[in-house]
Amino acid sequence: MDVQVKPFQDATVVEVVGDVDGSTAPMLQEHILAVAQPGCRLLIDMSGVGFMSSAGLRVMLILHRTISGGKGHVALVGLSDDIKDTMSATGFLKFFTTAETLEAGLQALNNG
Amino acid sequence: MKIDFTFSDTIAGYVTHFNRVERSVKISTSDGREFKGILTPATYARIAQNLEEPYADATGRLAELLTPGQLVYAYGVFYPDAAEGDYTFEIKSMVFPGNGPSVYRHEEQDWWIKQIRSIGHSYLKWQFNHPKDEIDFRNYRTFLHLAGGKKGDFLQETDTVSRLVFGFASAFLLTGEDAFLEGAEKGTQYLRDHMRFFDAEEQLIYWYHGVQVSGDQEQKLLTSEFGDDYDSIPAYEQIYALAGPIQTYRANGDPRILADAELTVKLFDRFYKDAEKGGYFSHIDPITLDPRAESLQHNRAKKNWNSVGDHAPAYLINLYIATHDPKYADFLEDTFDTITERFQDYDNSPFVQEKFYEDWSYDQTYLWQQNRGVVGHNLKIAWNLTRMQGLKWKDSYAEFSKKIAGLMPQVGMDIQRGGWYDVVERTVQPGQRFHRYVWHDRKAWWQQEQGILAYLIMYGVYKDEEYKRLARESAAYYNSFFLDHDDGAVYFNTLANGLPYLLGNERLKGSHSMSGYHSMELCYLAAVYQNLLISKRAMDFYFKPYPKSFKDGILHVEPDILPPGSICIESVEIDGKPYTDFDSAALTVKLPETEERVKIKVRIVPV
Numbered sequence: 257m258d259v260q261v262k263p264f265q266d267a268t269v270v271e272v273v274g275d276v277d278g279s280t281a282p283m284l285q286e287h288i289l290a291v292a293q294p295g296c297r298l299l300i301d302m303s304g305v306g307f308m309s310s311a312g313l314r315v316m317l318i319l320h321r322t323i324s325g326g327k328g329h330v331a332l333v334g335l336s337d338d339i340k341d342t343m344s345a346t347g348f349l350k351f352f353t354t355a356e357t358l359e360a361g362l363q364a365l366n367n368g
Numbered sequence: 369m370k371i372d373f374t375f376s377d378t379i380a381g382y383v384t385h386f387n388r389v390e391r392s393v394k395i396s397t398s399d400g401r402e403f404k405g406i407l408t409p410a411t412y413a414r415i416a417q418n419l420e421e422p423y424a425d426a427t428g429r430l431a432e433l434l435t436p437g438q439l440v441y442a443y444g445v446f447y448p449d450a451a452e453g454d455y456t457f458e459i460k461s462m463v464f465p466g467n468g469p470s471v472y473r474h475e476e477q478d479w480w481i482k483q484i485r486s487i488g489h490s491y492l493k494w495q496f497n498h499p500k501d502e503i504d505f506r507n508y509r510t511f512l513h514l515a516g517g518k519k520g521d522f523l524q525e526t527d528t529v530s531r532l533v534f535g536f537a538s539a540f541l542l543t544g545e546d547a548f549l550e551g552a553e554k555g556t557q558y559l560r561d562h563m564r565f566f567d568a569e570e571q572l573i574y575w576y577h578g579v580q581v582s583g584d585q586e587q588k589l590l591t592s593e594f595g596d597d598y599d600s601i602p603a604y605e606q607i608y609a610l611a612g613p614i615q616t617y618r619a620n621g622d623p624r625i626l627a628d629a630e631l632t633v634k635l636f637d638r639f640y641k642d643a644e645k646g647g648y649f650s651h652i653d654p655i656t657l658d659p660r661a662e663s664l665q666h667n668r669a670k671k672n673w674n675s676v677g678d679h680a681p682a683y684l685i686n687l688y689i690a691t692h693d694p695k696y697a698d699f700l701e702d703t704f705d706t707i708t709e710r711f712q713d714y715d716n717s718p719f720v721q722e723k724f725y726e727d728w729s730y731d732q733t734y735l736w737q738q739n740r741g742v743v744g745h746n747l748k749i750a751w752n753l754t755r756m757q758g759l760k761w762k763d764s765y766a767e768f769s770k771k772i773a774g775l776m777p778q779v780g781m782d783i784q785r786g787g788w789y790d791v792v793e794r795t796v797q798p799g800q801r802f803h804r805y806v807w808h809d810r811k812a813w814w815q816q817e818q819g820i821l822a823y824l825i826m827y828g829v830y831k832d833e834e835y836k837r838l839a840r841e842s843a844a845y846y847n848s849f850f851l852d853h854d855d856g857a858v859y860f861n862t863l864a865n866g867l868p869y870l871l872g873n874e875r876l877k878g879s880h881s882m883s884g885y886h887s888m889e890l891c892y893l894a895a896v897y898q899n900l901l902i903s904k905r906a907m908d909f910y911f912k913p914y915p916k917s918f919k920d921g922i923l924h925v926e927p928d929i930l931p932p933g934s935i936c937i938e939s940v941e942i943d944g945k946p947y948t949d950f951d952s953a954a955l956t957v958k959l960p961e962t963e964e965r966v967k968i969k970v971r972i973v974p975v
Contacts, residue, residue, distance in 0.1 A: 281655050281656070285655050
């Protein structure tokens with residue numbers, strides 16, 4: 257798994273490529289929490305993620321709590337159907353704003 | 369230092385002599401020290417009353433009540449105007465736990481049953497405005513004011529919901545009142561719908577710390593929000609998440625509860641258990657579920673009383689009672705063997721060691737605990753080891769529990785005023801006679817529960833008269849001072865002298881610590897031990913199983929793990945009609961095959 261953090265207009269993109277599983281989730285957590293500061297605007301680009309284990313789901317939960325506590329905004333971009341299904345089945349999906357593209361994600365953050 | 373000033377305090381003890389002319393009374397404390405108190409024209413007295421009972425004035429009956437052997441709590445003022453080094457103690461008020469030297473109101477057959485009903489109704493009203501409104505756990509809040517009002521927060525902690533569910537389920541088992549079962553079942557459903565994380569990958573369950581609700585929105589809190597446990601998944605919270613559902617399962621047999629329990633036990637086995645060195649770790653990392661993760665900091669690779677021992681009282685004994693599954697008996701035995709092997713430290717302290725590193729070396733640096741002992745944990749061990757004797761007798765369990773029962777009155781009990789202390793230093797320093805109280809000398813409600821239950825069951829099992837006396841004194845103090853006759857349920861703390869302490873979190877009826885669990889657990893088990901083991905009186909228990917719920921249609925009705933052969937079923941009614949398909953000695957009822965739920969009343973009698 258590879259994680260790149262880069263700016264996109266007035267937001268920060270965390271681009272994740274590869275599988276998020278028990279061995280890689282801690283690294284993802286580290287990268288995400290580093291940028292999940294109060295007032296942040298985050299786009300988590302997961303269009304390059306084919307598989308996300310329950311450890312990844314737990315990273316998402318912690319991100320959600322951190323963002324909510326710090327009054328920031330986050331959108332998940334490019335979720336695969338499989339990951340969407342998993343998040344939906346565990347009740348996580350409704351906590352997050354989702355979008356197909358970075359532009360749509362930015363628009364969603366602006367609306368949110 | 370000379371105490372050359374007046375001060376007020378309480379003396380708890382037994383009347384040895386009443387001088388009608390002098391209007392004075394001599395009182396001998398629990399450990400046999402005698403004090404003389406003077407009655408004044410303003411002295412007033414009451415007999416302890418149960419919740420929802422009227423004040424029972426005894427001011428006009430003092431001469432009758434102050435007979436030798438009568439236990440009394442005398443509150444008054446010490447005046448240093450007597451002979452040098454002595455005091456005059458003028459009594460301002462008195463509480464009698466009963467109407468005569470051998471009469472204790474808390475030993476009445478229905479005392480604890482009335483109390484659990486009252487506490488249960490208080491929490492139904494406070495949390496849900498029941499019976500005016502429907503029971504709806506969306507309205508549940510962890511924090512409640514002294515009088516039960518909500519504090520305006522939006523937190524629903526999993527373990528406090530579960531603890532209240534435990535209280536409601538216990539109240540149903542004892543009273544058969546359907547509102548309590550409704551509360552227990554709706555709470556269990558709420559936990560399943562909102563607090564449960566089913567990990568499809570690992571095929572197990574863990575429970576959220578809680579949810580923060582706002583209208584229809586809710587935020588899941590995966591990791592603990594508490595300072596000691598922050599950003600981890602503590603075993604303690606997972607253990608207590610099962611407490612309420614499992615107690616509910618005993619009454620209704622809902623197979624979904626059993627499935628949740630099995631998958632949570634799987635979590636313990638997979639991620640908390642130390643298969644190599646024994647016991648269970650206290651915390652795991654929320655992402656990797658690793659107990660040795662560096663992120664856990666001060667909680668990394670630790671074991672403690674909660675993670676090792678709390679399985680038994682919180683859910684495991686009840687899970688075994690409901691299922692009689694041998695694997696839970698083995699789990700219990702392993703738990704008590706570990707406690708017996710690892711916690712005793714009598715070369716160094718009269719208190720158990722309850723914080724450990726991975727290799728069982730002592731952790732005496734942990735946050736607030738340092739080298740300190742929790743009185744209630746020691747008593748809890750004695751109580752639960754004695755319960756376990758009913759399942760598998762071991763001399764080592766008997767020796768350990770008797771050791772605790774012998775030591776605690778010397779170091780954890782207030783022999784001057786009654787009641788059990790809180791957290792104390794495990795060792796005394798040179799020149800000290802008393803173990804130092806860490807923060808205060810107040811007494812918490814849940815530690816009183818441990819003392820009452822420990823000595824009740826130990827008297828019931830070992831028939832030692834000393835245990836009977838300590839059980840009586842423990843229950844008398846609790847029922848004299850902890851019941852909130854103004855607003856309902858019980859106070860969190862009393863001062864050393866018995867007066868309620870009502871500041872900060874300790875003013876609350878609902879908090880991280882208090883939610884109707886210990887107070888109702890105490891009622892349930894004190895009723896069981898007092899009636900069935902000690903006073904030898906019949907008790908009724910109520911169940912309402914779902915059709916085709918319990919395995920093989922067998923309902924296990926034993927109220928707790930009691931000595932084998934000590935109780936049996938006398939009679940059974942189903943929906944008010946006599947029913948005969950039961951095994952009296954085995955304490956089982958063969959459930960009828962029905963399409964609807966039936967209500968079962970079981971009368972259990974001592975053998």
